[in-house]
Amino acid sequence: MECRVLSIQSHVVRGYVGNKSASFPLQLLGFEVDSINSVQFSNHTGYSHWKGQVLTADELHVLYEGIKLNNVHHYDYVLTGYTRDTSFLEMVVDIVQELKRANPNLVYVCDPVLGDHGSMYVPQNLYPVYKNKVVPVADIITPNQFEAELLTGKNISTEKDAVEVMDLLHAMGPDTVVITSSDLPSRLGDRFLVSLGSQRHVRPDGSRTTQRVRLEVPKVDAVFVGTGDLFAAMLLAWTHHYPTDLKVHTHKQTQKKLFGAQSKVPESLRNRSRLFKDLQRFDELVL
Amino acid sequence: MECRVLSIQSHVVRGYVGNKSATFPLQVLGFEVDSINSVQFSNHTGYAHWKGQVLTAEELNVLYEGIKLNNVNHYDYILTGYSRDISFLETVVDIIKELKKANPSLVYVCDPVMGDQGAMYVPENLLPVYKNKVVPLADILTPNQFEAELLTGRKINTEEDAIEVMDLLHKMGPETVVLTSTDLPSKQGDQFLVALGSQKISKVSDGTNTDQKICMDIPKVDAVFVGTGDLFAAMMLAWTHHHPKDLKTACEKTVSVMHHVIKRTITYANEMAGPGKRPTPAQLELRMVQSKADIENPAIVVEAKVLQKSSQ
Numbered sequence: 001m002e003c004r005v006l007s008i009q010s011h012v013v014r015g016y017v018g019n020k021s022a023s024f025p026l027q028l029l030g031f032e033v034d035s036i037n038s039v040q041f042s043n044h045t046g047y048s049h050w051k052g053q054v055l056t057a058d059e060l061h062v063l064y065e066g067i068k069l070n071n072v073h074h075y076d077y078v079l080t081g082y083t084r085d086t087s088f089l090e091m092v093v094d095i096v097q098e099l100k101r102a103n104p105n106l107v108y109v110c111d112p113v114l115g116d117h118g119s120m121y122v123p124q125n126l127y128p129v130y131k132n133k134v135v136p137v138a139d140i141i142t143p144n145q146f147e148a149e150l151l152t153g154k155n156i157s158t159e160k161d162a163v164e165v166m167d168l169l170h171a172m173g174p175d176t177v178v179i180t181s182s183d184l185p186s187r188l189g190d191r192f193l194v195s196l197g198s199q200r201h202v203r204p205d206g207s208r209t210t211q212r213v214r215l216e217v218p219k220v221d222a223v224f225v226g227t228g229d230l231f232a233a234m235l236l237a238w239t240h241h242y243p244t245d246l247k248v249h250t251h252k253q254t255q256k257k258l259f260g261a262q263s264k265v266p267e268s269l270r271n272r273s274r275l276f277k278d279l280q281r282f283d284e285l286v287l
Numbered sequence: 288m289e290c291r292v293l294s295i296q297s298h299v300v301r302g303y304v305g306n307k308s309a310t311f312p313l314q315v316l317g318f319e320v321d322s323i324n325s326v327q328f329s330n331h332t333g334y335a336h337w338k339g340q341v342l343t344a345e346e347l348n349v350l351y352e353g354i355k356l357n358n359v360n361h362y363d364y365i366l367t368g369y370s371r372d373i374s375f376l377e378t379v380v381d382i383i384k385e386l387k388k389a390n391p392s393l394v395y396v397c398d399p400v401m402g403d404q405g406a407m408y409v410p411e412n413l414l415p416v417y418k419n420k421v422v423p424l425a426d427i428l429t430p431n432q433f434e435a436e437l438l439t440g441r442k443i444n445t446e447e448d449a450i451e452v453m454d455l456l457h458k459m460g461p462e463t464v465v466l467t468s469t470d471l472p473s474k475q476g477d478q479f480l481v482a483l484g485s486q487k488i489s490k491v492s493d494g495t496n497t498d499q500k501i502c503m504d505i506p507k508v509d510a511v512f513v514g515t516g517d518l519f520a521a522m523m524l525a526w527t528h529h530h531p532k533d534l535k536t537a538c539e540k541t542v543s544v545m546h547h548v549i550k551r552t553i554t555y556a557n558e559m560a561g562p563g564k565r566p567t568p569a570q571l572e573l574r575m576v577q578s579k580a581d582i583e584n585p586a587i588v589v590e591a592k593v594l595q596k597s598s599q
Contacts, residue, residue: 011298011322013321013322013323013350013353013354014321014359023311024310024311024314027311027575028315028579030576030577031576032576033576034300034301035298035300036300037324037327040323040324040327040350041350042350042351042352042353042357043353043354043357043359047357048356048357049353049356050353050357051349051350051352051353051356052349052350053346053349055327055340059340062338062339062340063300063328063338063339063340065329065338066300066329066330066337066338066339067300067301067329067330069335069338070329070330070334070335070337070569072330072569
């Protein structure tokens, strides 16, 4: 398998978030991972202390220039996650657009990290950049419920709402949308959270079809960091192997990982409790 | 296995040198790898172009401070390689000293990268820092012939010279020394290069010291690879961890991993370049990800010869 991913995410000396969370699993699965580290911190920001340096939009551009000058700016996938800086994000968009010109088949996997549990944990001015520039060039997006609601301006109270929101997101650009976690009640009880996915394809006869899936994911009673980054990386990997079978690849990835809340939320909101058991069932929505 | 490595090396966006070369193989073998990237470049400096940023000694210190403030400055191993900056190297020395105070059993694996084939490719003023400050702290050292000669001030023309130089290096600090490549003639002919190793083992029972000295004839490959020295040092770390008193086995596994990765790489590179064409640096990037199985469980392809065991 000769598949090259450009991943633009954080680097932490210790621990597993951003590129540290995404690279090793992808490499294990045989992907060539080129990684641009958007920051270098001692550890993630959920510890008592953290120290380090950030990459500016200019420095990002310089690194990309080096790749381009050597004529090796050919990627099959681009993967991005947590960003705090508008100009950096805009530079990422420029790079993705150029890479798509170099390879029209490039798949951009985008985790539109904006917040969770009803509040934003990145600067507010990132929101229009995601909405107007980033999501339109994404092929696969992995918002949580809050991010999906923010991007579409529509609240999710029922499964029907969720399906409408995913369709609105499709209309913005990406053919594959996974709402990684939601507050929708699970059929299996309150020890489970509901995750949904939607993928649009064009059939050989030219007609369009949409596959939708719903997963009941066991909760775990702890706060994990880096899980969203792992999720996006694994979605990249498994959609690569199952490009038209959303069901299998979302199933594979929720089985393989612990699922938990991002700890970028402040202490007061860290009251989500999740319990982990073996994944028991998931449904394919028939619509 | 709960074994934590702090690796302070370069990062390249594309390709396999420095931390990119060392991290994946060590992770595959089950090591927890904390990595401080001393630079971030688009690619290694053997390409036509390269661009990026360097970490200053001050910034290195800031990162280490973060780790220390969280009280997670506990490592089993440190790994360092190519450095171009004296103050950076001196800050690395300070960090190692502190980590050794925090864990007296810490093993420092040091590749004293200074040059090769008779010429230095780092600033000359790094030599005294390596000689006087770095090597004395090292536990495992992986110099090539040129670096070993520079550090000891002695030339290597024969196997005896090599043995004397390794003993001089032991006296400077490290208990394990591997001369990763030499110009010594191989008994197997000119398609082979000679590597040597020496390890001091103290017997706790009776306090005697034993040396294990080994020699290997390694098949040459007709190409220039980058990042292989970094992979070598990382694998020496891994295999001496599993075989702490058996340099022969540790070296055989290390060299065998190198061989499999290099063979896979040159085959792919020649395929990409096409018949009669020399592969480019981009095509010659190590096939690291593709060599996962060989890294995990290397088939032994080189046998190390035990030269002598002497006891004092």
